[in-house]
Amino acid sequence: MIKFDNVNKRYPGGHEALSGVSFHLQAGEMAFLTGHSGAGKSSLLKLIACIERASRGNVIIDGQNLTRLKNRHIPALRRKIGVVFQNHNLLYDRTVYDNVALPLIIAGYHQSEVGRRVRAALDKVGLLGKERLMPITLSGGEQQRVGIARAVVNRPPLLLADEPTGNLDPELSREIMGLFEQFNQVGVSVLIATHDHDLISRLDHRLLTLDHGRLARDGRTTEMLHAQTG
Amino acid sequence: MRGALRSNGPLAILPLTLTLSPKGEREHTEGCIESTMSDKAKQKPRGKINAYFTHHLWVLVSSLGVLWRTPLATLMTAAVIGIALALPAGLHVLLQNVQQLSTGWEGTAQMSLFLKSGVPETRIKALADKLRNWEGVAEVRYISREQALAEFRAQSGFGGALDSLDENPLPAVLVIRPTAEAAEPAQMELLLGKVQKLEPVDLAQLDMEWVRRLAGIIELGKRGVLLLGGLLGLAILLVVGNTIRLTILGRRQEIIVTKLIGATNAFIRRPFLYTGFWYGLMGAVLAWLLVASLLGLLSDPVSRLSFLYNSDFSLGGLGLETVLILLGSGIGLGLLGSWLAVGRHLQEIEPT
Structure with a gap:
């Protein structure tokens, strides 16, 4: 689903955010991406969503090589990727329903289909009764769940999350992670960038660790625990 | 960021009026997440063409609704366009009248x-x-x-x-x-x-040498109206372009979010184009009203004057053709102005 092949990302000004990163995330796999602040987590996610382009190497998403992807094909790529943002990126002048419906409207779904899917997605994240509310009236955890509902409403094969539990307490964070695991169980590939070691150490998934733009470790979260303790 | 998203921009494309029918929706709920990759056939949106036109109609209406919510600002922009259109249109009508009058004299x-x-x-x-x-x-x-x-x-x-x-x-x-x-x-x-x-x-x-000279003057006047119209048309383009530009900048965050979700440029452009369409149409209608009322004010004195000259001449109004040209050029300029602004500024707004 995601294949990085010796990828470098250098920003104008010379800062090298990623260097020589190679890994392969299989379809249906779930992985965490971790590393210190500035290690290149966000840059890596941006390369996947084609917000940035790799300076060198190949990024292949669902069989598509992004280095050669034309600009006009970017929207189609992004519709295959559900993204959950740390700051939610909701539109605060619309209801929860309209926020979640946005990807479907963009993709040109019929209204009856939109209604069905939006309610299904909101039900999945436990917000079915709140579709008429404005996002600003919801708590941080609820807003994040609206963001997740919007990310999955279009049934994308790939789900990206950038610090999805950044502002949430441990209880809520576990709930959110539980949601991601549920999506993964039904076949969605999931990649979550996070620095919350406590949280991920309790889950058994693949763990990619970035250190100053290099892929320092590629193993299981349980191994990380061993590495720390012993 | 929230501040930037608060206002009701022209991107308010969503069917806010959609009513929810709670009956029998639970059974679909499970299917939402489970069929992610396996069954592509199920993912195919139904009635896409129909949805496309519904969406266009929706954007058309909602962009008018957005303008309606700020009546004063909308009216001011429309008035600038209206006056700019009324000037050449009014002169054109007056020239037509003079020509009408002089063709009567050419017979003699x-x-x-x-x-x-x-x-x-x-x-x-x-x-x-x-x-x-x-x-x-x-x-x-x-x-x-x-x-x-x-x-x-x-x-x-x-x-x-x-x-x-x-x-x-x-x-x-x-x-x-x-x-x-x-x-x-x-x-x-x-x-x-x-x-x-x-x-x-x-x-x-x-x-009747002077009739020829008058015809020459009218010809010159027509050319002048055309040039004036061209200049004012350019002014309308700039006014609409600038208004749309400000709207785009106000919706910056909104545009970024929709781009991240996979919106095409056409999708993002649409509400702005319709906004330009409405500005142009409102301006043209306003120009029509302006010219019509000016002619109405002039027609009585003109009739009285021509009576004194033993003529039955009366001021002719805006013909259907002129009205259509007026509406057409208003809408055309509105669309073109917003098209130029959107084309220029949408490229600059990319998620980072």
Whole structure:
């Protein structure tokens, strides 16, 4: 689903955010991406969503090589990727329903289909009764769940999350992670960038660790625990 | 960021009025997440074409709704466009009226052939007969030297002065009235050239020279209206472009989010284009009302004035054609202005 092949990302000004990163995330796999602040987590996610382009190497998403992807094909790529943002990126002048419906409207779904899917997605994240509310009236955890509902409403094969539990307490964070695991169980590939070691150490998934733009470790979260303790 | 997203921008494309039917939706709930990759067939959106037009209609209505929510700002922009359109449109109508008036006068155009002295009357009569058979000549009237003298004596009041002269100083005159088709300036010019060459003719003169000059002035006026219209059209483009540009900048965060979710440029452009469409249409309608009411104000005095001149001329209004051109150019300029602004500024707004 995601294949990085010796990828470098250098920003104008010379800062090298990623260097020589190679890994392969299989379809249906779930992985965490971790590393210190500035290690290149966000840059890596941006390369996947084609917000940035790799300076060198190949990024292949669902069989598509992004280095050669034309600009006009970017929207189609992004519709295959559900993204959950740390700051939610909701539109605060619309209801929860309209926020979640946005990807479907963009993709040109019929209204009856939109209604069905939006309610299904909101039900999945436990917000079915709140579709008429404005996002600003919801708590941080609820807003994040609206963001997740919007990310999955279009049934994308790939789900990206950038610090999805950044502002949430441990209880809520576990709930959110539980949601991601549920999506993964039904076949969605999931990649979550996070620095919350406590949280991920309790889950058994693949763990990619970035250190100053290099892929320092590629193993299981349980191994990380061993590495720390012993 | 929240501040930037608060307002109701033209991107408010979502069917806010969609009512929810809670019945029987639970059974679909499970299927939402489970069929992510396996069954592509199920993912295919139903009725995409239908949804596309519904969406267009929705954006059309909702962009009007957005403008409606800020009536003063909308009215001001529309008024600028309206005035800019009303100026050339009003001038055009006035020119049309002047032209209307002068075509009435062209019918009375005539040509006077002053004959050389000493040409015998029989020859003059033969010449008159010959001219009557010419193409474009409706009537030839012969004014003999005696008749001319009598006329002059009666009209000028210089009868006494004439009496002191030994002989009649006035030449014989043939007055040609052209047919209606031949009454236009170019044809008259041609006819004038032909009669000038006739041997007994001393001098041929077009009596309605000033009609031609007026036609020339009208032609110049039309060109001026066209140039003025072009300049004001450019101004409208700038006004609409700038208004749309500000709207785009106000919706910056919104545009970024929709781009991240996979919106195409066409999708993002759409509400802005429709906003431009509405500005243009409102401006054109406003211009129509302006010109119509100005003409209404002028029509009474004009009728009174023309009555004093024993004419039944009355001010003509905006014809259907002019109204259509007005609406068309308003809408066209609105669309083009927003298109230019959107094309220029959407490229700059990319998620980072």
